[in-house]
Amino acid sequence: MATARRPASPALPRGRHALSGDALTAAHRARLHEAVVKLLGTQGYGGTSVDELAAAAGVSTATLYGLFAGKQELVLDTFDAIVADAAGPLRNRPVAEGDLRQALADVLSAVVDIVLRQSDAARLAVVDIPALGPAGIQRRRTLADGLQELLRRAATTTDGLTVLSEPALTVLAGGTLQVLDRHLRSGRLRPLRSAALDLAAWGAAYETDAPQRLPTRSPFASAAPDRARASTQPPSQGLPHGRHGLPAAFVHRHQRERIFEAVLALSAQQGFEITSARELATRAGLSRQTFYQHYATKEDAWAAAFDQAFLDLFATAWHAGAAQRTAEGKVTAAVTACLEQLIAEPGWARLLLVDAASAGAAGSAAIDRAMVAFARLIAGAAGKRELPAIVPLAMVGGIVNLVGGWIVEDRTAELTDLTPALVEVLFVPLFGASTARSAMRRAASAASGPGAAPADDELRLMDAFARAVVADGLAATRLADIAAREEIPVETVTGLFDDELDCATQALDVWTGQLVAGAAGAYLSAALDPPLAAHRALEAALTHVAHTPALSALAVNDDPQIVKIVAGLRARYATLFLELIGGQLPVADPRAPEAASVLEVVLEGLLAVIARFAEDERLAELPDELETLSLQSLTPFFGAAEAQRVAARSAALR
Amino acid sequence: MRPDGLRSSSIPPLPSGEIDHVLDSVAAFTRRLFTRTAEVFMDAAGDPAQALHEALDSLLRDLAAAPEMTYMSTVELPALGPLVRERHHRMLDLFSDFLQPGLAARGVALPSPEIVSLCLTGAVWRIVRQHAIGRRLQQLPEALPAISYVCLSTLFGPAEALRVGDRQRARSARRDPLAYPPA
Numbered sequence: 001m002a003t004a005r006r007p008a009s010p011a012l013p014r015g016r017h018a019l020s021g022d023a024l025t026a027a028h029r030a031r032l033h034e035a036v037v038k039l040l041g042t043q044g045y046g047g048t049s050v051d052e053l054a055a056a057a058g059v060s061t062a063t064l065y066g067l068f069a070g071k072q073e074l075v076l077d078t079f080d081a082i083v084a085d086a087a088g089p090l091r092n093r094p095v096a097e098g099d100l101r102q103a104l105a106d107v108l109s110a111v112v113d114i115v116l117r118q119s120d121a122a123r124l125a126v127v128d129i130p131a132l133g134p135a136g137i138q139r140r141r142t143l144a145d146g147l148q149e150l151l152r153r154a155a156t157t158t159d160g161l162t163v164l165s166e167p168a169l170t171v172l173a174g175g176t177l178q179v180l181d182r183h184l185r186s187g188r189l190r191p192l193r194s195a196a197l198d199l200a201a202w203g204a205a206y207e208t209d210a211p212q213r214l215p216t217r218s219p220f221a222s223a224a225p226d227r228a229r230a231s232t233q234p235p236s237q238g239l240p241h242g243r244h245g246l247p248a249a250f251v252h253r254h255q256r257e258r259i260f261e262a263v264l265a266l267s268a269q270q271g272f273e274i275t276s277a278r279e280l281a282t283r284a285g286l287s288r289q290t291f292y293q294h295y296a297t298k299e300d301a302w303a304a305a306f307d308q309a310f311l312d313l314f315a316t317a318w319h320a321g322a323a324q325r326t327a328e329g330k331v332t333a334a335v336t337a338c339l340e341q342l343i344a345e346p347g348w349a350r351l352l353l354v355d356a357a358s359a360g361a362a363g364s365a366a367i368d369r370a371m372v373a374f375a376r377l378i379a380g381a382a383g384k385r386e387l388p389a390i391v392p393l394a395m396v397g398g399i400v401n402l403v404g405g406w407i408v409e410d411r412t413a414e415l416t417d418l419t420p421a422l423v424e425v426l427f428v429p430l431f432g433a434s435t436a437r438s439a440m441r442r443a444a445s446a447a448s449g450p451g452a453a454p455a456d457d458e459l460r461l462m463d464a465f466a467r468a469v470v471a472d473g474l475a476a477t478r479l480a481d482i483a484a485r486e487e488i489p490v491e492t493v494t495g496l497f498d499d500e501l502d503c504a505t506q507a508l509d510v511w512t513g514q515l516v517a518g519a520a521g522a523y524l525s526a527a528l529d530p531p532l533a534a535h536r537a538l539e540a541a542l543t544h545v546a547h548t549p550a551l552s553a554l555a556v557n558d559d560p561q562i563v564k565i566v567a568g569l570r571a572r573y574a575t576l577f578l579e580l581i582g583g584q585l586p587v588a589d590p591r592a593p594e595a596a597s598v599l600e601v602v603l604e605g606l607l608a609v610i611a612r613f614a615e616d617e618r619l620a621e622l623p624d625e626l627e628t629l630s631l632q633s634l635t636p637f638f639g640a641a642e643a644q645r646v647a648a649r650s651a652a653l654r
Numbered sequence: 655m656r657p658d659g660l661r662s663s664s665i666p667p668l669p670s671g672e673i674d675h676v677l678d679s680v681a682a683f684t685r686r687l688f689t690r691t692a693e694v695f696m697d698a699a700g701d702p703a704q705a706l707h708e709a710l711d712s713l714l715r716d717l718a719a720a721p722e723m724t725y726m727s728t729v730e731l732p733a734l735g736p737l738v739r740e741r742h743h744r745m746l747d748l749f750s751d752f753l754q755p756g757l758a759a760r761g762v763a764l765p766s767p768e769i770v771s772l773c774l775t776g777a778v779w780r781i782v783r784q785h786a787i788g789r790r791l792q793q794l795p796e797a798l799p800a801i802s803y804v805c806l807s808t809l810f811g812p813a814e815a816l817r818v819g820d821r822q823r824a825r826s827a828r829r830d831p832l833a834y835p836p837a
Contacts, residue, residue: 558732563787591816592807597800601777604784605804608776609769615739628766632773633730636807636815 028067029077031057036078044360045075046273051171072132079139081127082121086114087146093153100207102165105152105200108176111147112196116189118602120459123184126177130357133271137357141408148173151203166420168206168428169399170405175199178371178397179390185364198325198388202395205428225324236447256304258284262357263305264347265388270350271358272302300360300528300560302365305431307524309348310370311580315517317377319510325498327381328431328439334377335422339415341599342403353404371396373580382430391429399425419443456490458496462507466554469504470614474559479503504554505565511551512566515544516573520580535630535650537581538606544625545610549619574599595637602633628650673734677741680731683723684745695752702755703810705796707802707818709752710778711795717782725791728783738755746775772803774799798822 030427035056050071050412068074069522090110095103113120123223125143129136148169155164155236157562164172179195262283266275277298295301320337321330342349356367382392392497399422406415427436461479464486468477479500483493497503545552555566574596592598606629613619627647634643694712698705717724731738750771758769778801785794799819806815 029753051710325688473735555690560729560733560787563729563783567784567787589812589816591820592812593800593819594804597797598804601781601797601804604780605773605777608780609773611776612743612772625766625769631765632770632808636804636812 003151022164025067028057028063029081031059031516032064032067032074033081036075037124039121040075040128040131041123044273045071045128045136048361072135075129075132076135076139077126079125079136080364082118082123082125083146085121086118086125090114090150095156099204099594100155101200101204104172104203105197107150108196108199109193111176111180112192115184115192119184119189122180126180127184128360130362131271131273131357132269133274136271137354137408140357141405144170144173144177145349147176155203155207163207164203165206165208165421165424167402167418167425168203170402171395171425172199172203172206173398174401175202175394175396175398177401179394181469182368182393193478195390198390199394201388202391202429205433206424252294255284255286255290257290258286259294259301260305261347263302264351266349267302267351267355267358268347272298272355272363273358273360288334296528299359299363302363303527304524306351306356306359306363306366306370308521309345309352310366310373311517311521311524312345312348313338313341313352313371314377314580315514315521316376318513318517321377323383325496325502327383328427328435331426331430332423332439332443335426336416336419337647338405339419339422342407343413343415346407349412349415350407353400353621354407369580371400376579378426378430381426385430388430389506393464395425395429424541457486457492460486461488461493461496462503462510463550465500465503466507466550469559469562470550470553470557474500474504474557474561501561504562508555508562511548511555512569512573513609514548516539516580517578519546520577523581531634531638531646532633532649533581534637535646537577538630538633539623539626539650541606542629546620546622549614549617552610553614553618554616557609570603575601592636598636602636606633674744676726677731677738680723680727681741683720683727684748685769687713688748689754690716691749701807702815703818704821706752706756706805706809707822710802710805711798711822713749713778714782714794714798714801718785721786721791724782725786728779728786732783746772749778750775753805753809756806760809770808774808777801777804816825 018072027395031051035053039052039056048071050064051061053071053074054064064074068077090107093107093110096107113573115126124182125585126140129143130140132139152164153549155169156162162169176199179199180192183189183192234538255429262280265274266272266279266283275298277291278288280298281288282290291301295304316337317334320333324330324333342353351413352370358361359367371393374396378392378395379387402421403415403418406412406418420440423439423443424436427439430441461482464482465477465479468482477500479493479497480490483490497506518540519537522536523533526536552560557563609625609629610619610622613622627650629648630650631640634646655788656663691709691713695705695709698708704753732742753774760767760770781801782791782794785791785797799822802822803812803815803819806818
């Protein structure tokens with residue numbers, strides 16, 4: 001809504017005022033910069049018009065257009081001025097005497113001082129700028145690069161040797177920006193001073209005993225332009241018009257996929273905040289009416305696409321990690337699997353690690369949830385080793401900066417080359433420098449030599465194992481026999497599992513993790529309509545069960561040891577599910593028992609039905625019972641009327 | 655697998671006569687449990703939702719009071735294999751009788767009453783088993799509010815489930831004033 005605003009600072013005197021042309025231009029620019037900082041901080045880039053900016057600055061629209069080609073150029077100019085102002089004092093600071101930790105703490109504390117003194121300007125430079133789309137994202141990368149140069153100077157000895165590796169510097173800079181971003185969004189700036197010290201300690205842990213001579217450049221110099229640009233893919237092809245006899249569910253799913261493709265393409269081309277629902281619909285080959293049948297707003301469409309990308313990657317990391325015995329193995333496997341997934345899905349990779357930042361305020365909750373989920377994975381891998389609370393999140397932000405940089409440089413296909421660097425970044429704080437060095441050597445040789453046991457063998461073994469336990473019981477099942485039957489080398493089996501119980505635990509962990517990630521993704525695809533979201537989550541879970549009959553039957557097996565494993569997993573994954581969907585399931589009334597205990601009863605009921613279908617070897621038919629199970633499961637939470645509404649809608653689609 | 659359908663490796667090698675004895679003991683326990691639950695259920699038959707709640711309350715208390723038999727019924731026997739599985743199905747079917755008034759009340763609103771019935775009886779059975787495996791059967795009655803709420807809201811709607819829950823809380827407060835101190 002365009003409303004006239006009070007000027008950001010007193011207007012210049014009207015009439016003849018003896019100011020030179022240059023001084024007048026400089027004054028106008030400064031007032032416009034102030035207006036940009038003020039308005040974008042409160043109403044976002046997409047929600048601020050040129051007229052509002054001119055009014056807030058106390059200049060005419062014609063004056064604004066006389067100085068800048070438009071809103072984007074004005075905002076970019078503001079960013080450049082803010083960074084130039086901040087960079088001067090930072091660049092000219094002498095590097096602190098003392099050890100690396102002290103030198104890093106000195107730089108980071110100086111950055112925090114500037115943020116605290118000029119928090120509104122810092123918010124524009126760190127939080128708001130990506131909403132401009134490609135140009136804004138490139139500026140944000142310039143900021144990360146500038147910070148990296150400052151850190152590099154702090155990590156360089158007087159004889160020109162740098163004691164931090166390039167990836168460590170990139171991650172430290174990205175992690176610092178992530179921490180600043182989070183605090184600037186929340187407005188809680190006071191903890192930033194202690195955060196700077198934690199970040200310095202984290203960064204100092206990467207100090208290498210083999211320093212290198214690295215090329216340096218001036219901090220906050222302009223970065224190379226972003227070469228990876230608009231998707232070259234043509235707009236999505238719609239289904240044939242008129243009567244085509246295709247099932248409604250198929251059409252629905254196809255339309256949704258096209259909307260996701262449109263989100264990916266337009267986010268990369270122009271940034272999401274300035275993309276309209278009309279543009280999304282056009283790009284997807286849909287009418288606006290059809291678009292709105294899927295999503296109430298363009299932000300909902302973005303969140304659904306982002307959640308799909310995030311949950312796929314999260315499930316990949318979880319799955320890969322769950323199949324490993326040691327914490328080190330889990331982290332390495334998760335890194336490798338995630339990089340492979342990003343290579344396989346470059347469009348999703350770009351959305352997740354580069355363009356997501358352009359979604360503006362609407363996307364921040366989804367991004368934050370994803371960051372926190374991965375940070376929890378990292379914190380979990382640390383085990384008893386104590387990490388400052390801020391470090392796992394900073395590590396995720398740093399890794400996004402490192403991997404996102406390669407994606408921006410069109411190097412997505414080479415991402416597996418980053419494995420040793422990511423192993424260093426993750427291993428040093430989690431397991432110490434010595435373990436990190438040997439893991440990096442292994443990662444480097446794995447990249448060029450034969451790999452570990454093929455994932456196919458592992459899955460085949462788990463599946464065959466599950467079938468054997470269901471048929472003969474856990475006590476009568478021998479891994480060696482199954483390996484022989486499946487023609488899998490015994491050493492592969494012993495490398496993967498300690499014993500039969502370990503195999504059962506890992507198999508069920510993988511199965512449950514996939515189920516939860518799929519269900520959470522389906523929930524988030526309709527998160528604004530909680531009953532529908534819960535229905536979709538149930539649908540995804542039943543589909544997963546139908547597609548994995550052997551492991552599903554194992555999950556409901558009556559062997560007491562299996563029951564114990566499943567009970568432990570259920571508690572862990574129920575919590576994870578609630579975290580992934582970013583909230584709590586409501587119950588129909590505050591007088592009802594708490595949602596967690598209601599959920600437990602409902603889940604046990606569903607497992608009882610799965611058990612019966614498994615006994616009857618009818619798990620493939622389980623999705624046919626969706627309507628009944630949905631009615632039964634949703635009623636305690638949402639009431640019978642809502643449960644029936646959702647079941648009826650689902651039945652109509654099916 | 656043994657010819658009688660029992661999984662030979664799942665249980666200490668009992669002679670088949672002893673297995674039969676164990677099965678008979680569990681069957682007798684189940685019959686007693688059912689009879690007692692049915693009596694409580696019939697005492698409150700005029701209010702179907704309240705009757706189901708009372709039946710669940712009685713069932714959970716009786717199971718908690720007989721931990722050895724409950725452990726044997728829910729943990730040891732199911733691991734025996736298909737023969738016991740059949741008995742287990744029959745037992746769940748038996749207890750699903752208490753759901754019939756509720757299922758009848760929902761009528762056509764439930765597309766597959768047998769699935770709902772299995773969901774509810776199965777949920778109760780599995781929760782009992784969780785408590786048995788965790789050796790915390792004495793806490794089983796504490797699961798009543800959530801179990802009752804899910805069963806009653808599914809069959810009679812959340813309003814009825816809340817009404818019965820409120821009544822139960824009021825009764826408990828009268829029984830133990832310290833548990834529900836006045837506001």
